[in-house]
Amino acid sequence: MNGAPRVRNAAGTHHDEDLVNLEPMVRRVVGARVKDPHAVDDLVQETLARVVAARSRIEADSLPQYAAVTARNLVASMATRSIRARERSHLLVDDPEDEDAPVADVLLREERHIVMTALAKLPDADRLLLLAHEVEGQDTATIASGNGSTPGAVAARLFRARANLRVEYLFAAEQLEPPTDRCRPVLRAISSADRRRQQDLDAAGHLLRCTTCARLRALLGARRGEQDEEGVVRVPVARDADVVLARQKAREVAAEVGFSATDMTLVATAISEVTRNIVKFAERGEVVLTLIRHEHRQGIHVVARDVGPGIEDPEEAMRDGFSTCQGFGLGLPGAKRLMDHFELTSNAGEGTTVTMEKWLP
Amino acid sequence: MKIDEGPSRARAPVPASILSQGTNLIVSIHTALDDEQLMLLQRDLLDRVGRQRAKGILIDVAALDVLDSFAIRTLADLAYMAQLRGAETVVVGISPEVAMAMVRLAVEMPLMRTALDLEEGLQCLTS
Numbered sequence: 218m219n220g221a222p223r224v225r226n227a228a229g230t231h232h233d234e235d236l237v238n239l240e241p242m243v244r245r246v247v248g249a250r251v252k253d254p255h256a257v258d259d260l261v262q263e264t265l266a267r268v269v270a271a272r273s274r275i276e277a278d279s280l281p282q283y284a285a286v287t288a289r290n291l292v293a294s295m296a297t298r299s300i301r302a303r304e305r306s307h308l309l310v311d312d313p314e315d316e317d318a319p320v321a322d323v324l325l326r327e328e329r330h331i332v333m334t335a336l337a338k339l340p341d342a343d344r345l346l347l348l349a350h351e352v353e354g355q356d357t358a359t360i361a362s363g364n365g366s367t368p369g370a371v372a373a374r375l376f377r378a379r380a381n382l383r384v385e386y387l388f389a390a391e392q393l394e395p396p397t398d399r400c401r402p403v404l405r406a407i408s409s410a411d412r413r414r415q416q417d418l419d420a421a422g423h424l425l426r427c428t429t430c431a432r433l434r435a436l437l438g439a440r441r442g443e444q445d446e447e448g449v450v451r452v453p454v455a456r457d458a459d460v461v462l463a464r465q466k467a468r469e470v471a472a473e474v475g476f477s478a479t480d481m482t483l484v485a486t487a488i489s490e491v492t493r494n495i496v497k498f499a500e501r502g503e504v505v506l507t508l509i510r511h512e513h514r515q516g517i518h519v520v521a522r523d524v525g526p527g528i529e530d531p532e533e534a535m536r537d538g539f540s541t542c543q544g545f546g547l548g549l550p551g552a553k554r555l556m557d558h559f560e561l562t563s564n565a566g567e568g569t570t571v572t573m574e575k576w577l578p
Numbered sequence: 579m580k581i582d583e584g585p586s587r588a589r590a591p592v593p594a595s596i597l598s599q600g601t602n603l604i605v606s607i608h609t610a611l612d613d614e615q616l617m618l619l620q621r622d623l624l625d626r627v628g629r630q631r632a633k634g635i636l637i638d639v640a641a642l643d644v645l646d647s648f649a650i651r652t653l654a655d656l657a658y659m660a661q662l663r664g665a666e667t668v669v670v671g672i673s674p675e676v677a678m679a680m681v682r683l684a685v686e687m688p689l690m691r692t693a694l695d696l697e698e699g700l701q702c703l704t705s
Contacts, residue, residue, distance in 0.1 A: 464643065481675070482676055
């Protein structure tokens with residue numbers, strides 16, 4: 218196992234029954250994935266040994282989860298090893314550890330360098346907290362009592378600090394500096410999955426404008442293995458055909474909500490109007506469709522945003538008959554009449570966002 | 579309106595078929611059309627009015643999921659331009675849902691005649 222010295226051994230022996238209770242659970246986890254009984258025994262022992270080693274850093278009630286994850290990881294790495302062994306069974310001499318060592322060593326050093334750079338970029342408070350918890354092995358209760366806080370608050374701060382570290386890690390690994398002042402706060406808000414902060418920062422608008430952040434966001438998502446939120450459909454909009462796609466997607470979401478054929482057509486028509494403006498006036502944008510619920514009522518929430526030139530006088534644009542493009546109206550007053558809620562925000566030079574809602578009657 | 583840039587993305591022909599029956603052009607649209615396809619269809623029909631000496635155009639829009647302000651305007655413009663070239667236009671196949679959305683949109687359809695379906699549309703043109 219790891220050569221790191223055990224920092225604290227104070228947990229004592231009276232917790233050993235926890236460990237005994239864990240064994241059947243670990244055995245189930247491993248047994249469900251591995252057939253060979255000897256291998257199961259080995260893996261269970263290995264898992265328990267690791268749990269003991271890490272015990273001082275883990276709170277008692279999260280011990281079972283930790284044990285389960287450790288067991289799964291060990292099973293996975295055993296599987297990789299056995300596949301490797303099978304692939305190499307035709308070789309007379311196989312010394313896998315040695316062969317990859319130079320490469321592995323370089324990678325390890327590079328990784329270390331990236332992490333160091335990222336750590337250096339973190340705010341002092343974040344860095345100290347992470348070091349205390351992850352390196353020195355202090356648990357949240359100890360840290361909390363040290364600075365007059367609560368374990369919960371410390372855990373929340375740790376969560377944010379890790380989120381910030383992920384962002385700095387990406388910047389360091391990709392060897393780039395954030396191109397604007399807003400990139401760092403936006404990515405941090407995304408990394409910590411803080412919806413309210415994302416909204417305050419207009420994170421979605423920034424991602425449309427900043428290609429660097431859009432790319433890093435995808436990497437952040439990949440690192441955390443997460444998909445887009447459930448019940449949210451995003452349609453990127455850049456050309457005429459996307460207008461048709463957006464309204465078809467809107468129909469699908471509206472059907473899920475349970476709208477009648479008439480209401481689905483009203484929603485699709487409104488989306489057609491606002492999406493066309495993106496194609497006509499802005500280079501690109503997106504339509505985000507969300508299923509919404511509020512006190513037993515359901516509806517569809519539509520955001521159409523772009524990074525175009527913006528509308529100079531939004532009030533005038535909402536007047537019937539107003540038009541700037543080859544004598545066609547913007548269709549905005551029409552879209553407003555089709556929906557229950559309609560809001561237009563636009564700043565000249567920064568793009569336009571239309572928010573619309575339609576509720577089930 | 580933007581035209582597709584780059585030769586890599588050649589446009590498929592407009593998914594609509596145009597039959598000529600006597601002096602009438604019968605247009606049936608197969609799927610939802612985007613703005614560019616609508617404009618192409620409009621141009622094509624105007625050309626055919628001259629080439630085939632058509633007196634009437636009948637457009638079946640039942641397959642269009644949505645008739646928004648742009649689609650309505652394009653059809654209305656077509657009707658006006660065709661009339662200037664001596665042909666009458668009738669639009670058929672507007673579903674109840676689409677009709678309701680059009681009324682809410684409150685876009686006028688000047689000069690364009692409508693009928694329930696193909697049969698009545700043809701009667702409109704021959705009478």
